[in-house]
Amino acid sequence: MKSLYHRLAIDGIRRHKRLYLPFIGTTVFFIVLINLCLSIMQDPLIKQFFGATTIGSLMKLGSIILSIFALITILTNYNFIQKNKSEESGLYLMLGMEKRHLTKIYFHELLNLYLKSVIIGTIISAVIYKLVLAGLFKLMESDVNVLENGILADFAPLLLTALIMLGIFIVLLVKQSIKSKNFTPLSFMQEGRAGQKAPRFPxxxxxxxxxxxxxxxxxxxxxxxxxxxxxxxxxxxxxxxxxxxxxxxxxxxxxxxxxxxxxxxxxxxxxxxxxxxxxxxxxxxxxxxxxxxxxxxxxxxxxxxxxxxxxxxxxxxxxVYRTDYKLSFPADKEIDYYKNKVEEILTENNKKGKIWTYKSTLLPVDRAGSTIRKKITDDQSLDGSEIDMVYFVLDEDSTYDFAGNDAVFIQTNENRQIEKIDGLDIKVKKELKENYPSPISITDISLNDTDQLIFKDPKVFDQAIKAFATEWFGDGPVNNVNFDVDGDYDPYLRDKMWDELKNNFDDDWFSFYDSQAEKHDLLAIYAGIFVVGIILGLGFLVSTVLAIYYKQxxxxxxxxxxxxxxxxxxxxxxxxxxxxxxxxxxxxxxxxxxxxxxxxxxxxxxxxxxxxxxxxxxxxxxxxxxxxxxxxxxxxxxxxxxxxxxxxxxxxx
Incomplete structure (x- = not known):
């Protein structure tokens, strides 16, 4: 009898190929998309990049979303197929088959569809993966050789994808078996012709x-x-x-x-x-x-x-990265002290460039229209990403004409204005970022939307930060040394400067940003987001096409x-x-x-x-x-x- 159920299942697929071919194509498509996400997530070449953790997380999220969507889409399509084959199922029951025999037919049908889909999807995935990976590296502006680890994709993601699809097909079998147990031969015969009613209580x-x-x-x-x-x-x-x-x-x-x-x-x-x-x-x-x-x-x-x-x-x-390099130091020493150290290290390495220095601190604010005032809160769990902040800057060497004003407001969001500071008699001038000559930068991309208030007078700057300082947020101002280096980019300069600075400031903290390296890492993350977006978009697109096709x-x-x-x-x-x-x-x-x-x-x-x-x-x-x-x-x-x-x-x- 086993061979009979198998023959009936295969014959049904063959006679209803108009229904089953799009189903197989959809399943193959999702297998390929899920496998691409899993393969990129686990690829050792990706792990060479600074943004590997972020890219891996994005690909993992993408594979989860695609798996859920695959379950919904494949289940919907299979229900449609069985509805249009319901008369055939009812006929089998009328001819003497039992419902357990129908379940066996469903089993052989789904097994055949699963094997065909997985084999085709796995072959396509293995063939195109390196091409997709090469495209990702191209977006990341990387010259990594994608064939370094061989021409084929790793086996583990292919196996995991097959197991995900196996789980989906088991759900299909269980659902269809439960449904058939609750149906009579007459129910099967009527299902395909059953009309739909308008909604109740419209x-x-x-x-x-x-x-x-x-x-x-x-x-x-x-x-x-x-x-x-x-x-x-x-x-x-x-x-x-x-x-x-x-x-x-x-x-x-x-x-x-x-x-x-x-x-x-x-x-x-x-x-x-x-x-x-x-x-x-x-x-x-x-x-x-x-x-x-x-x-x-x-x-x-x-x-x-x-x-x-x-x-x-x-x-x-x-x-975000307005100069080649940015260094930040504690404010317990004069800023010129750090500037001189940087100049010394550049000279020792036969480098010349231009240096800008400024003090800065991020402080929380409350807004009332165009007026800002001190942030008052008892919620110690708040962090900088959850509250409104302003970047206060002291630029004593600025060549900008303040024209009698005490501060320059650099607007980053057209919905926000700063014209007055509550409690202080300070005149504020609005200016575009590109018109301010000193390259003031916030290297945390999540804070790039933060407004800037730039001061030239240290006394006015001290008054402002004292008016906004809180015990629950921030550690006070820091000294910043931004500089550009003449000539071609030297990928080893950062390491050399880091070692020199570490020897000079062994007891003090400092941070060091190399814009070229940071830009490359940022590009890697954005390229990963872009690829995940394209993959998810394709997944939603094929689901849309199938919804339209099966509707028609x-x-x-x-x-x-x-x-x-x-x-x-x-x-x-x-x-x-x-x-x-x-x-x-x-x-x-x-x-x-x-x-x-x-x-x-x-x-x-x-x-x-x-x-x-x-x-x-x-x-x-x-x-x-x-x-x-x-x-x-x-x-x-x-x-x-x-x-x-x-x-x-x-x-x-």
């Missing part, structure tokens, strides 16, 4: 959906702190997803009812067929369209974030008999195609409208989130968003036309 459901979407939008529009944005982002996403599913049901139902009430529109041959077909399965259509809207939003947001972050890399590097295929199979009857009653193929186009066009492009709206309202919270990675260029993000959306519209139209052809071929064959 008004309440619509109000609930609008409230959820509104709450998600409100979180995005009102969240100001980047850390808060990170914490609230997923809550906003969940609210918008729930709201979209709820609202779509009502919107689709409402549109169809309005069209049905319009007698001049509804009682036309092609319109009657199109609207009645959508009413017949309104709930299913709404849920599928909502899924497409959510997936489309994910594609747009993920790709936009990845592109904008990578394209802004040079801008971020120049903003399902509706084509359901409508075949209806269109056959209509054609027997006199409807021509031309009229049928016209009706089909109207039916598809009535609601099929609603997901694009929702996706664009969600993406627009996501701009505030995502840009706040990206500020943690030092991306403050909102205009660049919007430009990337528009570009990605235009490209996605073109892709969506092509996919729609191709799947519409599949629908036509089914109902008009």
């Amino acid at each position: 008004i309440l459901l619509g109000i609930f959906g609008i409230i959820c979407i509104g709450a998600g939008y409100y979180i995005s529009l009102t969240t100001q702190n980047p850390i808060q944005a990170f914490k609230l982002f997923f809550l906003a996403v969940i609210l918008v997803i729930i709201g979209t599913y709820a609202a779509f049901s009502v919107i689709v139902s409402g549109i169809l009812k309005l069209l049905q009430k319009n007698k001049n529109f509804y009682y036309k041959k092609s319109n009657f067929t199109a609207v009645s077909g959508l009413i017949y399965r309104v709930k299913n259509s709404a849920n599928t369209l909502a899924s497409i809207a959510i997936l489309s939003t994910m594609v747009i947001v993920v790709l936009t974030s990845g592109f904008s972050l990578y394209f802004a890399t040079s801008e971020i590097q120049e903003s 295929l399902s509706e084509g199979m359901e409508d075949k008999s209806r269109f056959k009857t209509m054609r027997q009653l006199g409807m021509t193929d031309r009229e049928a195609k016209k009706s089909i186009s109207k039916q598809m066009g009535l609601v099929f492009f609603l997901p694009l409208a929702f996706a664009f709206m969600h993406s627009l309202f996501a701009i505030p919270i995502i840009t706040k989130f990206l500020q943690m990675l030092s991306l403050n260029n909102v205009k660049l993000y919007i430009l990337c968003l528009v570009s990605v959306f235009v490209a996605y519209i073109i892709f969506y139209l092509i996919t729609f036309k191709m799947t519409e052809k599949t629908y036509n071929d089914i109902v008009l064959e």
